[in-house]
Amino acid sequence: MEVIPAISIAEGRLVEASDDTYRLIREEHGEIASPRELLLELKKEYGIVYVLDIDGMERNEPNLKFIQQSSPLIPMWVDAGSIDNMGVMDILVAGISKAVVSTKSMHDLILLEEAYEMSDNIILSIDFDEKILSPSQHIPDLGVRELSRKAADIGIREVIFFDFGRMSGKTRLALDKIRTASQAFENVYVAGISSPEDISQLEELDITGIIANFRDLRAWGIEGTFKDDEEEDSENADSDTNEMADGDTYEEPDVNDDEKSDNESDREGQYT
Secondary structure (H helix, E strand, O other): OEEEEEEEEEOOEEEEEEOOEEEEOEOOOOOEOOHHHHHHHHHOOOOOEEEEEHHHHHHOOOOHHHHHHHOOOOOEEEEOOOOOHHHHHHHHHOOOOEEEEEHHHOOOOHHHHHHHHHOOOEEEEEEEOOOEOOOOOHHHHHHHHHHHHHHHHHOOOEEEEEEHHHHOOOOOOOHHHHHHHHOOOOEEEEEOOOOHHHHHHHOOOOOOEEEEEHHHHHHHOOOOOOOOHHHHHOOOOOOOOOEOOOOOEOOOOOOOHHHHHHHHHHHHHHOO
16 A cells, blocks of 8 residues: 655644644754655655645635645645635645545535546545535535545546544544445545554555554654655755755745744644
8 A cells, every 4th residue: 555644734834733723843852843854854755745734724825835845845735625626726736746625625516526627636535524524514415425426427536535533533444434435436545544453454445545644654664655756756856955946945934942932822822
């Protein structure tokens, strides 16, 4: 199976979930972690990074500058919580490999249809917690089988089954639902796994790969199993330079020492 690490971004910085909010990720000695350095590190072991854009999901304000500056470093799949086709277009134009259209942000299937009409670089995320998660009543009522059939009829060939129930520890992996989705799509990825034992169970199914938090993958000692041809061709690129493909430079968010604690406190109040 393919292995894809996931990171979460808010205001261009790495964050992690903490109870009902998000905290800045810091290095061992307390420095705010550098997204660029992490992406370059992940590039050594993986071919793709899955990005959860927290600002896009919660405020409909995707981190387009971060995406533009980071996409030359490693191919990215981005879920920015897009609620319309213009939101999908914005992140595609910013340079990502594929845009994730998730049911938890989808009010109807028109969004999926319009997104696919613009680009075939679209992945559907079926967000699941005992039922399909969606602001629409209609989409959960479809069930995984019927939603998968309709998405496949639109032209979608890749899907992420995001098991939020398993990620929260409330339920076991929804193996039957994952198996159902795998029958409708060419490539099926599973996110929300909580342990290496989950991976062992998924190996028995016909799925393409898994998506897991990069810190969990480190803790489990799991590395990537593939790299795209484009990645192989670019392995000799000088990773010590800040030059981007378009001539711009990567700019880390400017936070001085006096502002760090205040900004972190503000963030914890903002992302709730």
